[in-house]
Amino acid sequence: MRNSIRVAAVVSALLVLSACGTKIQGGASSDVSSDPKAKPLVYWGKWAKGTPQATLFENVIADFTKETGVKVDVQWLGKAEEEQIKNAIATGEGPDFFDTAIDHTAEFRAAGALGDMSAVFKAKIPGENATIEEVLPKSVLQAISDDKGYGFVPHSVFSVGLWYDAARYPDFATTPPKTFRDFLTVAGKEKDAGRRPIALDGTVNSYNAFWLYQLLLSTAGPGALRQLAEDPAAWDRPDVKRAVTELESFVKAGLFQPDYMATKFPDAQNAWAAGDHTFNLNGTWLGSETASIRAQAVQARIISLPPVDASKSSAVTIGALGWGVNPKSKSQQAVSDFLAFAMQKKYIDRIATDADNIPSRSDSPAPEALTSIQESIRTATAVSLDFDGVATVAPKWFNDVFLPLDDKLIGGSIGAGKFLAEGKAQTAELGE
Amino acid sequence: MVADIGARPAARRGRVKAAGGALHGERRRLYLPLLLPALIAYLLFFVAPSIFGVVLSFAEWSGLGTEFSWVGIANYAELLSSRIFLSSFLNTVLLTLIVGVALFLIAVAAMVALRTARAGAFIRSAVFLPFMISPIAVGLAVSFLFNPKGMVNSVLGLAGLDALRQPWLGPELIFRVIMVGVVWSAAGFYVVLVMSAVDGIPPSLYEVARIEGASLIQQFRYVTLPLTRDMIAIAAALWAIAGIKTFEIIIAFVGTAGTPPLEARTLAVEQYLRVTGGRVGGMAQLGEAAAIGVVMTAITVALIVLSRRIQRRDRLEWS
Numbered sequence: 153m154r155n156s157i158r159v160a161a162v163v164s165a166l167l168v169l170s171a172c173g174t175k176i177q178g179g180a181s182s183d184v185s186s187d188p189k190a191k192p193l194v195y196w197g198k199w200a201k202g203t204p205q206a207t208l209f210e211n212v213i214a215d216f217t218k219e220t221g222v223k224v225d226v227q228w229l230g231k232a233e234e235e236q237i238k239n240a241i242a243t244g245e246g247p248d249f250f251d252t253a254i255d256h257t258a259e260f261r262a263a264g265a266l267g268d269m270s271a272v273f274k275a276k277i278p279g280e281n282a283t284i285e286e287v288l289p290k291s292v293l294q295a296i297s298d299d300k301g302y303g304f305v306p307h308s309v310f311s312v313g314l315w316y317d318a319a320r321y322p323d324f325a326t327t328p329p330k331t332f333r334d335f336l337t338v339a340g341k342e343k344d345a346g347r348r349p350i351a352l353d354g355t356v357n358s359y360n361a362f363w364l365y366q367l368l369l370s371t372a373g374p375g376a377l378r379q380l381a382e383d384p385a386a387w388d389r390p391d392v393k394r395a396v397t398e399l400e401s402f403v404k405a406g407l408f409q410p411d412y413m414a415t416k417f418p419d420a421q422n423a424w425a426a427g428d429h430t431f432n433l434n435g436t437w438l439g440s441e442t443a444s445i446r447a448q449a450v451q452a453r454i455i456s457l458p459p460v461d462a463s464k465s466s467a468v469t470i471g472a473l474g475w476g477v478n479p480k481s482k483s484q485q486a487v488s489d490f491l492a493f494a495m496q497k498k499y500i501d502r503i504a505t506d507a508d509n510i511p512s513r514s515d516s517p518a519p520e521a522l523t524s525i526q527e528s529i530r531t532a533t534a535v536s537l538d539f540d541g542v543a544t545v546a547p548k549w550f551n552d553v554f555l556p557l558d559d560k561l562i563g564g565s566i567g568a569g570k571f572l573a574e575g576k577a578q579t580a581e582l583g584e
Numbered sequence: 585m586v587a588d589i590g591a592r593p594a595a596r597r598g599r600v601k602a603a604g605g606a607l608h609g610e611r612r613r614l615y616l617p618l619l620l621p622a623l624i625a626y627l628l629f630f631v632a633p634s635i636f637g638v639v640l641s642f643a644e645w646s647g648l649g650t651e652f653s654w655v656g657i658a659n660y661a662e663l664l665s666s667r668i669f670l671s672s673f674l675n676t677v678l679l680t681l682i683v684g685v686a687l688f689l690i691a692v693a694a695m696v697a698l699r700t701a702r703a704g705a706f707i708r709s710a711v712f713l714p715f716m717i718s719p720i721a722v723g724l725a726v727s728f729l730f731n732p733k734g735m736v737n738s739v740l741g742l743a744g745l746d747a748l749r750q751p752w753l754g755p756e757l758i759f760r761v762i763m764v765g766v767v768w769s770a771a772g773f774y775v776v777l778v779m780s781a782v783d784g785i786p787p788s789l790y791e792v793a794r795i796e797g798a799s800l801i802q803q804f805r806y807v808t809l810p811l812t813r814d815m816i817a818i819a820a821a822l823w824a825i826a827g828i829k830t831f832e833i834i835i836a837f838v839g840t841a842g843t844p845p846l847e848a849r850t851l852a853v854e855q856y857l858r859v860t861g862g863r864v865g866g867m868a869q870l871g872e873a874a875a876i877g878v879v880m881t882a883i884t885v886a887l888i889v890l891s892r893r894i895q896r897r898d899r900l901e902w903s
Contacts, residue, residue, distance in 0.1 A: 258867060259866075262651075262867060354754075410732060414753040414754035417839045545867070556846045581667070
């Protein structure tokens with residue numbers, strides 16, 4: 153009896169201990185043999201199975217395996233994959249390559265999950281006399297880089313702009329409003345005719361902040377928001393004050409839908425898609441997000457938000473999704489080969505046709521609704537990351553100072569003067 | 585009718601002593617092997633992570649692979665001087681107290697009314713139902729009801745009460761609406777909990793009270809309340825724990841596309857923002873998040889001790 157109890161206790165303890173040692177994912181890349189064909193490449197993706205991106209990448213993998221004999225073991229982990237990837241790479245259990253985005257470059261760098269990508273970008277794309285680096289616009293290459301070089305290989309790019317109904321404004325594509333004030337006049341006419349022209353899901357504070365950030369880009373250029381986060385004195389800059397004052401006037405014009413600050417996402421964007429409102433300042437993803445519910449009469453198109461000064465064009469905000477490479481992977485060459493294979497035009501074109509997003513390659517056409525923004529990205533001389541990348545490097549300031557104050561400004565509960573004074577004081581307080 | 589049973593533990597000790605001898609020795613030898621697996625699991629999965637959490641609260645760290653550095657009590661000092669932390673702290677305390685009082689009043693009403701109500705069992709099941717639904721679903725459903733074009737404003741409009749239509753989910757009102765959602769979601773659990781204690785009271789006690797002319801309120805005051813005090817204390821402790829941790833329902837209200845406004849942030853939400861670095865891939869601040877966790881645990885313990893002290897009296901039992 154006593155022996156059997158001892159055995160049971162030991163077995164239980166072993167079970168508990170073995171559970172502690174369970175790997176997040178088997179078949180790690182760290183023990184890949186010198187022959188790349190001996191073990192498959194491991195790819196961790198964020199797409200849900202069956203989504204256009206997952207289907208496209210599965211097609212690419214199948215074609216790559218057929219052509220090279222190298223298998224790729226893909227696992228779709230869902231949206232919160234970043235934490236798993238960082239932890240797995242830190243413990244030597246990570247995939248060979250993985251899905252990432254500009255927003256995550258800083259955290260992946262800090263965790264040692266991104267390495268030197270220069271060799272990958274020099275890889276020749278099969279069947280094309282060009283490298284990965286050569287098929288991407290310079291603006292995109294700039295956006296995906298930090299002080300350590302390229303962060304990842306992008307397949308899709310994003311931006312922020314003014315969505316409008318081309319059925320109501322067919323000439324916007326060729327002759328958009330020259331300035332922000334001109335846009336105000338256009339929107340004001342709709343309001344005078346009894347229609348609230350602009351939709352805003354005010355419970356999403358980052359959507360609210362698109363307005364001020366795009367105005368800041370126009371008056372103060374890229375990096376201004378980052379300066380506001382780092383230096384209280386930046387709040388006194390005249391170009392910052394100009395952007396804030398423009399927004400204050402805009403809010404006072406009452407162009408958003410009623411009770412916009414209390415509108416539960418995605419109610420306002422759905423109302424915009426249904427044709428109840430004409431404009432929505434949002435990401436390039438809005439078109440694909442609302443495609444299934446859009447009224448037939450609505451022709452959704454996007455342009456850059458008109459600049460505050462006609463003579464001073466704004467920098468273009470660029471976001472991107474793509475593939476990062478585990479610096480600890482022992483299959484660097486095979487990963488590089490795969491990424492070059494995946495960057496072929498025939499596959500990247502499908503980012504537009506299958507997923508309704510802007511392809512990263514210069515020569516891959518965007519969906520019709522996004523052509524104007526794609527052209528802005530291609531020709532941009534100045535680029536900015538979403539919110540200057542502040543959300544990733546100074547999250548406390550972004551979440552606790554900027555977004556709450558911006559909500560008050562765009563909600564109309566404070567004016568430009570109080571916004572600037574409070575922003576300066578709170579930034580100084582946070583920096584102490 | 586109702587007796588003080590404070591002397592009972594001595595009798596129990598006597599019974600334990602009487603069970604000595606060979607059997608007792610055999611039991612003692614079995615004690616450790618039987619305890620060991622559970623003890624190891626407890627130490628590994630509860631005690632060790634808890635200690636790590638406390639240790640982490642004195643450090644700066646963004647997760648595996650990032651630099652770990654000791655900062656002493658800087659995280660706590662940072663929290664105490666942070667306007668945002670103090671605001672979320674106040675929100676948490678307000679939510680726990682206001683919703684706690686509302687839940688107590690609902691539980692009292694249930695103890696008075698449901699005991700004798702003909703459809704008591706049905707009503708109890710009906711009010712318990714929201715507790716079975718995920719807080720995320722409750723938050724989403726309630727938030728769509730309170731949307732500017734949602735059912736609440738629509739009904740008010742149809743009833744001709746346009747003046748009462750409000751931007752419920754706006755910064756000024758959202759926290760109150762969240763509290764309504766929490767009450768609706770949690771009330772059923774506490775009603776069922778206290779009613780289980782009420783069900784254990786012999787009907788004869790109420791019969792005697794009625795014969796002696798006690799009203800429903802007097803029956804509650806002199807029969808129900810003394811005999812359910814222990815359960816009410818347990819319910820208060822459970823609510824203190826749940827209230828301090830209120831999180832999912834707020835996230836559901838705000839949605840996953842933005843960060844909760846300051847007006848709606850609780851300590852758990854603030855901790856979540858520091859663990860994740862916000863919604864746009866920010867760097868995690870795990871040291872501060874751990875410090876918030878330590879503060880939340882301290883508040884929970886303080887509230888539990890307080891509620892036990894308020895309720896502390898000799899245990900009563902009917903005889």
